Amino acid sequence: xxxxxxxxxxxxxxxxxxxxxxxxxxxxxxxxxxxxxxxxxxxxxxxxxxxxxxxxxxxxxxxxxxxxxxxxxxxxxxxxxxxxxxxxxxxxxxxxxxxxxxxxxxxxxxxxxxxxxxxxxxxxxxxxxxxxxxxxxxxxxxxxxxxxxxxxxxxxxxxxxxxxxxxxxxxxxxxxxxxxxxxxxxxxxxxx
Amino acid sequence: xxxxxxxxxxxxxxxxxxxxxxxxxxxxxxxxxxxxxxxxxxxxxxxxxxxxxxxxxxxxxxxxxxxxxxxxxxxxxxxxxxxxxxxxxxxxxxxxxxxxxxxxxxxxxxxxxxxxxxxxxxxxxxxxxxxxxxxxxxxxxxxxxxxxxxxxxxxxxxxxxxxxxxxxxxxxxxxxxxxxxxxxxxxxxxxx
Numbered sequence: 199x200x201x202x203x204x205x206x207x208x209x210x211x212x213x214x215x216x217x218x219x220x221x222x223x224x225x226x227x228x229x230x231x232x233x234x235x236x237x238x239x240x241x242x243x244x245x246x247x248x249x250x251x252x253x254x255x256x257x258x259x260x261x262x263x264x265x266x267x268x269x270x271x272x273x274x275x276x277x278x279x280x281x282x283x284x285x286x287x288x289x290x291x292x293x294x295x296x297x298x299x300x301x302x303x304x305x306x307x308x309x310x311x312x313x314x315x316x317x318x319x320x321x322x323x324x325x326x327x328x329x330x331x332x333x334x335x336x337x338x339x340x341x342x343x344x345x346x347x348x349x350x351x352x353x354x355x356x357x358x359x360x361x362x363x364x365x366x367x368x369x370x371x372x373x374x375x376x377x378x379x380x381x382x383x384x385x386x387x388x389x390x
Numbered sequence: 391x392x393x394x395x396x397x398x399x400x401x402x403x404x405x406x407x408x409x410x411x412x413x414x415x416x417x418x419x420x421x422x423x424x425x426x427x428x429x430x431x432x433x434x435x436x437x438x439x440x441x442x443x444x445x446x447x448x449x450x451x452x453x454x455x456x457x458x459x460x461x462x463x464x465x466x467x468x469x470x471x472x473x474x475x476x477x478x479x480x481x482x483x484x485x486x487x488x489x490x491x492x493x494x495x496x497x498x499x500x501x502x503x504x505x506x507x508x509x510x511x512x513x514x515x516x517x518x519x520x521x522x523x524x525x526x527x528x529x530x531x532x533x534x535x536x537x538x539x540x541x542x543x544x545x546x547x548x549x550x551x552x553x554x555x556x557x558x559x560x561x562x563x564x565x566x567x568x569x570x571x572x573x574x575x576x577x578x579x580x581x582x
Contacts, residue, residue, distance in 0.1 A: 240432030377569025
């Protein structure tokens with residue numbers, strides 16, 4: 199560890215923070231349904247809308263997603279953070295995650311994997327490519343449908359106001375509530 | 391738009407929120423140095439440590455990163471959010487972003503691209519593969535070195551306490567401060 203200009207040089211590692219934290223649901227039948235919590239995820243492309251999740255081959259969900267070629271990304275609100283943490287720590291080999299958490303699986307529209315009803319937003323995804331990288335394989339996917347809770351919409355303007363969802367962010371091993379809004383995209387050049 | 395079970399079905403789109411927001415610095419010489427702000431980024435693999443950024447080919451930084459095969463990810467603290475927004479809205483074709491923002495370029499250790507000194511954490515990255523997806527190309531990269539501000543370390547325990555960095559999260563067009571800590575990874579199964 200070398201000090202330079204008030205900075206320490208660390209070993210190369212995963213320090214891209216904060217990250218999202220999502221619950222990924224998968225499985226083609228109700229007995230197979232599983233939930234895995236993932237922070238190694240993100241948007242890859244605006245159009246076509248594409249995202250990825252990275253999963254260790256040892257994880258119970260890995261084979262399910264590989265075989266079915268489908269999964270659903272469920273955004274995590276602060277009410278769901280305990281369930282999300284639990285689904286990230288426990289294995290689907292031992293537990294039926296929907297039964298244990300009391301979360302409700304509902305039908306998606308374009309994939310067989312279930313939505314988590316309690317999540318404020320769900321993204322139905324179809325796997326396009328699997329890229330082995332090392333500890334993790336990256337599943338590159340098309341986003342084929344999106345669901346959002348009715349309560350997130352402003353009933354006057356009909357605008358989606360996602361701050362109503364109280365989404366959770368993940369940083370360096372901790373779950374955070376989103377705090378104060380610091381600005382809107384483009385605020386630095388807005389004329390006052 | 392169909393309503394179902396208290397949810398609206400939206401057109402498939404990019405609703406994976408929150409996302410990170412980072413300033414990516416690039417360029418091999420001081421006149422070429424540029425900064426582009428990016429939310430389509432994330433960790434791909436724990437070991438080897440890998441990440442990605444997705445960039446539109448029209449962006450000024452695109453050719454610089456493609457040619458040099460290098461970039462630096464600079465995490466955004468709340469003090470840097472105005473600069474980050476500005477670097478996301480303005481083009482390096484018109485502005486020298488370091489000069490205009492007053493941010494300080496400093497030497498990296500394994501890449502020629504500069505670090506942004508004011509950022510609390512910097513990740514030096516080497517491009518491994520470029521994957522064209524549509525509007526965006528994904529740059530898959532190895533993280534080859536990491537720098538963290540001395541002020542982030544607990545001087546008694548020497549632990550990195552990243553909450554000291556006051557990092558910014560991005561969600562649906564808004565920059566957010568990270569708020570209340572809701573739990574630590576594994577909290578749901580901890581014995582009390």
